[in-house]
Amino acid sequence: xxxxxxxxxxxxxxxxxxxxxxxxxxxxxxxxxxxxxxxxxxxxxxxxxxxxxxxxxxxxxxxxxxxxxxxxxxxxxxxxxxxxxxxxxxxxxxxxxxxxxxxxxxxxxxxxxxxxxxxxxxxxxxxxxxxxxxxxxxxxxxxxxxxxxxxxxxxxxxxxxxxxxxxxxxxxxxxxxxxxxxxxxxxxxxxxxxxxxxxxxxxxxxxxxxxxxxxxxxxxxxxxxxxxxxxxxxxxxxxxxxxxxxxxxxxxxxxxxxxxxxxxxxxxxxxxxxxxxxxxxxxxxxxxxxxxxxxxxxxxxxxxxxxxxxxxxxxxxxxxxxxxxxxxxxxxxxxxxxxxxxxxxxxxxxxxxxxxxxxxxxxxxxxxxxxxxxxxxxxxxxxxxxxxxxxxxxxxxxxxxxxxxxxxxxxxxxxxxxxxxxxxxxxxxxxxxxxxxxxxxxxxxxxxxxxxxxxxxxxxxxxxxxxxxxxxxxxxxxxxxxxxxxxxxxxx
Amino acid sequence: xxxxxxxxxxxxxxxxxxxxxxxxxxxxxxxxxxxxxxxxxxxxxxxxxxxxxxxxxxxxxxxxxxxxxxxxxxxxxxxxxxxxxxxxxxxxxxxxxxxxxxxxxxxxxxxxxxxxxxxxxxxxxxxxxxxxxxxxxxxxxxxxxxxxxxxxxxxxxxxxxxxxxxxxxxxxxxxxxxxxxxxxxxxxxxxxxxxxxxxxxxxxxxxxxxxxxxxxxxxxxxxxxxxxxxxxxxxxxxxxxxxxxxxxxxxxxxxxxxxxxxxxxxxxxxxxxxxxxxxxxxxxxxxxxxxxxxxxxxxxxxxxxxxxxxxxxxxxxxxxxxxxxxxxxxxxxxxxxxxxxxxxxxxxxxxxxxxxxxxxxxxxxxxxxxxxxxxxxxxxxxxxxxxxxxxxxxxxxxxxxxxxxxxxxxxxxxxxxxxxxxxxxxxxxxxxxxxxxxxxxxxxxxxxxxxxxxxxxx
Numbered sequence: 001x002x003x004x005x006x007x008x009x010x011x012x013x014x015x016x017x018x019x020x021x022x023x024x025x026x027x028x029x030x031x032x033x034x035x036x037x038x039x040x041x042x043x044x045x046x047x048x049x050x051x052x053x054x055x056x057x058x059x060x061x062x063x064x065x066x067x068x069x070x071x072x073x074x075x076x077x078x079x080x081x082x083x084x085x086x087x088x089x090x091x092x093x094x095x096x097x098x099x100x101x102x103x104x105x106x107x108x109x110x111x112x113x114x115x116x117x118x119x120x121x122x123x124x125x126x127x128x129x130x131x132x133x134x135x136x137x138x139x140x141x142x143x144x145x146x147x148x149x150x151x152x153x154x155x156x157x158x159x160x161x162x163x164x165x166x167x168x169x170x171x172x173x174x175x176x177x178x179x180x181x182x183x184x185x186x187x188x189x190x191x192x193x194x195x196x197x198x199x200x201x202x203x204x205x206x207x208x209x210x211x212x213x214x215x216x217x218x219x220x221x222x223x224x225x226x227x228x229x230x231x232x233x234x235x236x237x238x239x240x241x242x243x244x245x246x247x248x249x250x251x252x253x254x255x256x257x258x259x260x261x262x263x264x265x266x267x268x269x270x271x272x273x274x275x276x277x278x279x280x281x282x283x284x285x286x287x288x289x290x291x292x293x294x295x296x297x298x299x300x301x302x303x304x305x306x307x308x309x310x311x312x313x314x315x316x317x318x319x320x321x322x323x324x325x326x327x328x329x330x331x332x333x334x335x336x337x338x339x340x341x342x343x344x345x346x347x348x349x350x351x352x353x354x355x356x357x358x359x360x361x362x363x364x365x366x367x368x369x370x371x372x373x374x375x376x377x378x379x380x381x382x383x384x385x386x387x388x389x390x391x392x393x394x395x396x397x398x399x400x401x402x403x404x405x406x407x408x409x410x411x412x413x414x415x416x417x418x419x420x421x422x423x424x425x426x427x428x429x430x431x432x433x434x435x436x437x438x439x440x441x442x443x444x445x446x447x448x449x450x451x452x453x454x455x456x457x458x459x460x461x462x463x464x465x466x467x468x469x470x471x472x473x474x475x476x477x478x479x480x481x482x483x484x485x486x487x488x489x490x491x492x
Numbered sequence: 493x494x495x496x497x498x499x500x501x502x503x504x505x506x507x508x509x510x511x512x513x514x515x516x517x518x519x520x521x522x523x524x525x526x527x528x529x530x531x532x533x534x535x536x537x538x539x540x541x542x543x544x545x546x547x548x549x550x551x552x553x554x555x556x557x558x559x560x561x562x563x564x565x566x567x568x569x570x571x572x573x574x575x576x577x578x579x580x581x582x583x584x585x586x587x588x589x590x591x592x593x594x595x596x597x598x599x600x601x602x603x604x605x606x607x608x609x610x611x612x613x614x615x616x617x618x619x620x621x622x623x624x625x626x627x628x629x630x631x632x633x634x635x636x637x638x639x640x641x642x643x644x645x646x647x648x649x650x651x652x653x654x655x656x657x658x659x660x661x662x663x664x665x666x667x668x669x670x671x672x673x674x675x676x677x678x679x680x681x682x683x684x685x686x687x688x689x690x691x692x693x694x695x696x697x698x699x700x701x702x703x704x705x706x707x708x709x710x711x712x713x714x715x716x717x718x719x720x721x722x723x724x725x726x727x728x729x730x731x732x733x734x735x736x737x738x739x740x741x742x743x744x745x746x747x748x749x750x751x752x753x754x755x756x757x758x759x760x761x762x763x764x765x766x767x768x769x770x771x772x773x774x775x776x777x778x779x780x781x782x783x784x785x786x787x788x789x790x791x792x793x794x795x796x797x798x799x800x801x802x803x804x805x806x807x808x809x810x811x812x813x814x815x816x817x818x819x820x821x822x823x824x825x826x827x828x829x830x831x832x833x834x835x836x837x838x839x840x841x842x843x844x845x846x847x848x849x850x851x852x853x854x855x856x857x858x859x860x861x862x863x864x865x866x867x868x869x870x871x872x873x874x875x876x877x878x879x880x881x882x883x884x885x886x887x888x889x890x891x892x893x894x895x896x897x898x899x900x901x902x903x904x905x906x907x908x909x910x911x912x913x914x915x916x917x918x919x920x921x922x923x924x925x926x927x928x929x930x931x932x933x934x935x936x937x938x939x940x941x942x943x944x945x946x947x948x949x950x
Binding site: 061063064129130133134137141144145151152156159160163164167168170171174175177178206 | 855859860861862870873874877878882885886889890892893896897900904907908909940941942945
């Protein structure tokens, strides 16, 4: 039941927001809604863990073989928790940002959350597809309506990209539906399929491309830096913090267990694509002068490593991916908050125009440095745990022995590169001498300090004691490994 | 049967009503009442009560499929009346006659949905076409309207000729006009006469539903005709064409599928390709909608291709979803002064409610989930994949993705671009309520399609 509330609360809250015209009121209302969701999410992963709370199923479009069924397992719990934490953080951090027509803005934000919650919990493929689009449409309106000067063309590119890939996925889902003996869209029927290897091979791509565009994996990434740059920062946080995880989630939930054979067979290809993307994005990030683009490319690099770890087909790598999905969400939202503060204060995001902020805004500098260290995976930060597990996974990949050295080495190089661009960014923003623009800077306000402080606490705590998060994902990884192993044996 | 007779009778009543009723609003009221009566008697017949018991000598059959489509068509006509009937005044001075002609078209629609004999198919298509030729040219002083009417008439009569020739050849091969009777020869030895007749019928039906490569008349005719009537032609009439198309190929040629399956697949792919790609380059919303109607036709051809239960259910849903959305968009377009995309700039600021309904319609046409348009496309894809052609389905969804481009251009103009070109238009509250109701229907059908489809069985 609680899983249904996770979806319904933001949905209804969002629809109501359209009618709250007062700026302060609608902000307060959306914050309240997101806090309720946060409470529900924490409850569902701590004290309300019995199956009756975590699953929901109702008949829906019966003659189509689809039902409205939602379920929270380890994977969903981590991602819904991330979504639930991210929303209040985003709303508080952008409290001072002015929006025209705020009722529409916050309504769309909450509707996006509803879509995301649905995506992460759906156990029916058609329902999953519904939510997948439900999360996309409001984001399209958010970015096009409230973004920067090139927003319309850029967001349209993003939308066309994602939509094209997702309709191809729909065809794949339909094909799978006809393969199931009882003609059903349910996840269990899909998992139980024994698909011949050559069918798996092409069907895999129909679904994989949809998720690859979303993550994005090289060469499907071209929409991403532009969209991040042109969107309003609150929407960018949703996009990069949570939405890209939809792709990875789809890969883990809807591709791997259904096509274990193809997942294995194409592993080298996809890992190579991801690796190229990782190195390429890191190199470009080093060259960037625009803060938003820098973080956008760093996000491509980080997602690439997660994709590689997923395709390594190892339990330990999977653990790392689960950790890192959460951590990356937290870290990158922290980075975006700083970008938002800087942009609001100085009206620019150019690194070359900033400098010396540490003297003027020591609190901000301290907090950002910790977030940035988390982003480049320094030990004792949350990023380290995830990345360490993932590298371990990539090293123990069972695809081909000669390749794993290249993959691991490549991924490790990306860590060095990420240190280059992250530290470079910190240097250019905070150190050096102040210029005319940064001369009059003030420090972060209290609400921003509190919210960055909360993120920093999460970063450090999870860096020192990651066990709760690992426990959350543990049983899921076991079940997953069990699923794919059995299936693997039979196909071979 | 009920609806057919009522609708023909209503046409006659409307024709003579001009003699007595001098007031336009009274005429309009009468037309609405008559149409409502048509809908009600049709629902009554769907529930199993027929007022008339005329022996049609098996020329017509009023099965659930025909009745349900009649219901969809007449309800869409009602929606069309509610949205656009006031704008017909501006077309010309023969206000009651327009309603009469529309009722005659509706009779033709009903006949072509329920034919059991090729003669009735021909009659139905003709009864539906001839009033349309007149309506297309009803804006008498407008050169474009005249040109469109003449073009439509010439091309239409040409394709009618093809159809007659095809019917004659089929008669020559089978010895009967009836559909749904087994062929008098073995299926592996199909006579050339039948194949030739089938091809001619295929071409003429493709012409009627504007499937490529027989679509060239569509943009000019739709563009030239008075916008109110374009709305009707592009929706209900086209839908009827598809129902007839599907019935013909299901009942008559269903047994010789290998003969035409590939041809229909090619027509579907070509229609999707040409319709979508050309729509991308249009500057006028009206022309864009004309091409969009071609591309939507491409999806509906998939139903003819697949010919299974999914296809039948899906086609009904598709016609409903497509008609409602298109009628809604045309309804607003009729009231605009500037038909270009720029004319819609900044529309959302002036008319937030109407803009939201437009978004619903456009999303439905583009096939975004939670709208009826998505589910109807979904049914078509399902039917196609079930029919064994996954690559046709992949091609279709890629083309659907292209269609997003031009539908979203309108959304962008309304919401994200500034301007106030011709937005200062007068809109009555009743128009807004109708549009909101249509949008609501679109969404409800998108979540609970069974509300409509269950009528096929229960």
